Amino acid sequence: xxxxxxxxxxESHGGEASSLIQVLLEIQGENRWLPREALKRVSDRLxxxxxxxxHIATFYKTFSLSPRGRHEVHICMGTACxxxxxxxxxxxxxxxxxxxxxxxxxxxxxxxxTVNCLGCCALGPVMKVNGKTHGKLSPAEAVEVLKSYx
Amino acid sequence: MARLSSPEELxxxxxxxxSMRDPARLCVSVCAGSGCVATGAGEVIAALGAELRKQGxxxxxxxxxxxxxxxxxxxxxxxxxxxxxxxxxVTPEDIPEIVSATxxxxxxxxxxxxxxxSTGERVTREADIPFYKHQERLVFGANRTIAxxxxxxxxxxxxxxxxxxxxxxxTPEQVIxxxxxxxxxxxxxxxxxxxxxWEVAREAPGEPKYVVVNCDEGDPGAYxxxxxMEGNPYRVLEGLMIGAYAIGAHEGYIYIRQxxxxxxxxxxxxxxxxxxxxxLGKNVLGSGFDFHVKLHRGAGAFVCGEETALLMSLEGKAxxxxxxxxxxxxxxxxxxxxxxxxxxxWANVPLIINQGARAFTSIGTEGSKGTKIFSLVGKIxxxxxxxxxxxxxxxxxxxxxxxxxxGGKKFKALQxxxxxxxxxxxxxxxxxxGFDELTQAGSMMGSGGMIVMDEDTCMVDVxxxxxxxxxxxxxxxxxxxxxxxRQMHKILSNITEGRGKESDIELLEELSETAAxxxxxxxxxxxxxxxxxxxxxxxxxxxxxxxxxxxxxxxCKELISYYIDPEKCQACGRCLRECxxxxxxxxxxxxxxxxxxxxxxxGSCLEVCPPRFSAVRKISGEPVPPPIPEDQRAIVxxxxxx
Numbered sequence: 196x197x198x199x200x201x202x203x204x205x206e207s208h209g210g211e212a213s214s215l216i217q218v219l220l221e222i223q224g225e226n227r228w229l230p231r232e233a234l235k236r237v238s239d240r241l242x243x244x245x246x247x248x249x250h251i252a253t254f255y256k257t258f259s260l261s262p263r264g265r266h267e268v269h270i271c272m273g274t275a276c277x278x279x280x281x282x283x284x285x286x287x288x289x290x291x292x293x294x295x296x297x298x299x300x301x302x303x304x305x306x307x308x309t310v311n312c313l314g315c316c317a318l319g320p321v322m323k324v325n326g327k328t329h330g331k332l333s334p335a336e337a338v339e340v341l342k343s344y345x
Numbered sequence: 346m347a348r349l350s351s352p353e354e355l356x357x358x359x360x361x362x363x364s365m366r367d368p369a370r371l372c373v374s375v376c377a378g379s380g381c382v383a384t385g386a387g388e389v390i391a392a393l394g395a396e397l398r399k400q401g402x403x404x405x406x407x408x409x410x411x412x413x414x415x416x417x418x419x420x421x422x423x424x425x426x427x428x429x430x431x432x433x434x435v436t437p438e439d440i441p442e443i444v445s446a447t448x449x450x451x452x453x454x455x456x457x458x459x460x461x462x463s464t465g466e467r468v469t470r471e472a473d474i475p476f477y478k479h480q481e482r483l484v485f486g487a488n489r490t491i492a493x494x495x496x497x498x499x500x501x502x503x504x505x506x507x508x509x510x511x512x513x514x515x516t517p518e519q520v521i522x523x524x525x526x527x528x529x530x531x532x533x534x535x536x537x538x539x540x541x542x543w544e545v546a547r548e549a550p551g552e553p554k555y556v557v558v559n560c561d562e563g564d565p566g567a568y569x570x571x572x573x574m575e576g577n578p579y580r581v582l583e584g585l586m587i588g589a590y591a592i593g594a595h596e597g598y599i600y601i602r603q604x605x606x607x608x609x610x611x612x613x614x615x616x617x618x619x620x621x622x623x624x625l626g627k628n629v630l631g632s633g634f635d636f637h638v639k640l641h642r643g644a645g646a647f648v649c650g651e652e653t654a655l656l657m658s659l660e661g662k663a664x665x666x667x668x669x670x671x672x673x674x675x676x677x678x679x680x681x682x683x684x685x686x687x688x689x690x691w692a693n694v695p696l697i698i699n700q701g702a703r704a705f706t707s708i709g710t711e712g713s714k715g716t717k718i719f720s721l722v723g724k725i726x727x728x729x730x731x732x733x734x735x736x737x738x739x740x741x742x743x744x745x746x747x748x749x750x751x752g753g754k755k756f757k758a759l760q761x762x763x764x765x766x767x768x769x770x771x772x773x774x775x776x777x778x779g780f781d782e783l784t785q786a787g788s789m790m791g792s793g794g795m796i797v798m799d800e801d802t803c804m805v806d807v808x809x810x811x812x813x814x815x816x817x818x819x820x821x822x823x824x825x826x827x828x829x830x831r832q833m834h835k836i837l838s839n840i841t842e843g844r845g846k847e848s849d850i851e852l853l854e855e856l857s858e859t860a861a862x863x864x865x866x867x868x869x870x871x872x873x874x875x876x877x878x879x880x881x882x883x884x885x886x887x888x889x890x891x892x893x894x895x896x897x898x899x900x901c902k903e904l905i906s907y908y909i910d911p912e913k914c915q916a917c918g919r920c921l922r923e924c925x926x927x928x929x930x931x932x933x934x935x936x937x938x939x940x941x942x943x944x945x946x947x948g949s950c951l952e953v954c955p956p957r958f959s960a961v962r963k964i965s966g967e968p969v970p971p972p973i974p975e976d977q978r979a980i981v982x983x984x985x986x987x
Contacts, residue, residue, distance in 0.1 A: 216641075217641065250663050251644075254820070255645050272814075274810070275565070275566040278798055311818070312566060313604060315417075316567075316722035318384065333952060334949065335925075
């Protein structure tokens, strides 16, 4: 992500230090992770110390400080999904792609994360892949869904 | 669009909006809330558009994309006005028939109607479906009649009437008095009287003042705020502006989870349209009252639902709570008086101003007035969002509205209040819903999650689940929460994994007490609730785990084994094929056996074993019977012997 784009994002938020989280969200949204250079640029332009930006970037779950896989897999661990067997879905998915929550595989094919409720409780257990929601999944169905993503 | 600059112009515009609508005209509404979109509402809408064109009905039938109707279990939902014919679980393949039969010939497509499982009868009208019939949808009901992108839809159902009334006919003090008299309590969970909060904020010294909408709905299993915001953002904005006028604020913030992209999108659109129509921004409706609102997306932190943490986050900092008092109403955002309320609380305000406090208080219990929206989820037949009058019993909610527990299972507990709440056992099902009533039962109202648990749910695991959730979400600022919960989670994990000790319960109680006493914010203070309430009502389950290493619900993986009953196995081979761990040994006409060494306890075998055999079962607290000897494994089929 080039500096000119980062500057435009910062300007669209009026260049105020209080907009830090919104700025980071937009960078993350476009670039899918927060490279160190981008954070440095934000630090310079918003006049916020890099250490505080690191604090924010690690405090909030949305942000990632490492590159993400081509396909982002989110497994809902909300209570409704939990009582309907989300843990077993997670186990099956972990077995298939060989990484745990918060990780990205070496081929950058998948990033796996758990989320605490996507608000689709009627459809539990729920898995979201690249923004598409798959509901009422059995462990075996979840595995089938993921096999279709290259 | 010229800005509306007086209540008269608003009224004129409203009448125009109403007159453009022919109540007898056919209108197909498709629920496009997140739940239905996930089950394919987008495809249904596209198919409808194409089919209307194909069958030459374009321009004659309206097609509307509305917010969440609530009956998420049966989505995508299609409702056809004026008769309110309600079709459930609609797929794009059903569309040609709906258009040709219902829209062209006025015939109902029977197979898409709701079937009452108890009587087998089909229900045609949406309002007659038992799920809806017992509800009182004062706040949420409008969702199904308006398209979020149409401010005219909202105006047509008396939208912004309350704002006009407040701005032109009432003083700020009168507005506050009305809300106080209505005894509106905070719907986010705390239950603090909103009117009192507003008064404190109005009287607190310091300018400017702020109003904030808390839409950081982080409770797992709760999604009513999202659905309100997605479906009817105008109403939240209207309530917010009435509150701003009452306390003397001209700036507002809406804090919304970024996990809710559709809510963000619909709200942004609503803000833009409201501004274009003079219902937001400078000189609202020509009253001289200015109000600007900014949207702030949360970046994924449960603790930001706590008001002081939310305000820190609005300032661009890490969302760590601070000690109260001073309360935000006195010293909040940028150290100025800030009134922060939940989405549903704000959405109740127009109702109170329109109908008056007396009408509002005519519904509810002594201490809790009005209605409350719950998300009824988990092991329940009719999953969805329900709005009920305060004072309805939990039993009515679960059985009359929710339709009971699926699969003939037995009810075990109702979890309310999210991670801060607790589990309510069957003996308390006649409890009337209200803030104080739920707190007395050891749970709490919370933001409105209601998770039904059946006999297959392990209560120790539920406690472990919530403590794990909170350990994960603890901001780490204060020790009893950061470290105490971590220890509690370790102990509870030990118990669920068969390593529990007799002294564990006492230790857990001690840690609970410390967390409740010494934590700074509500997250830590209420964190022990899931443990405490499950211990209070389900102590036997804890003891079974600790003493007998047995999970009575047959849930805890480390305490159960899967076993194939040799008497019942018919060697159909389904489990053999499905087992991902290749832990099943068997062959044609050979009784299958689970290799306990290889078994990962994923449960696939149990799931696929045909119910007519039900050969696979779970065992806990007792040794697995040894596999039957090789020479006895051949199956002799009785039916084929003849």
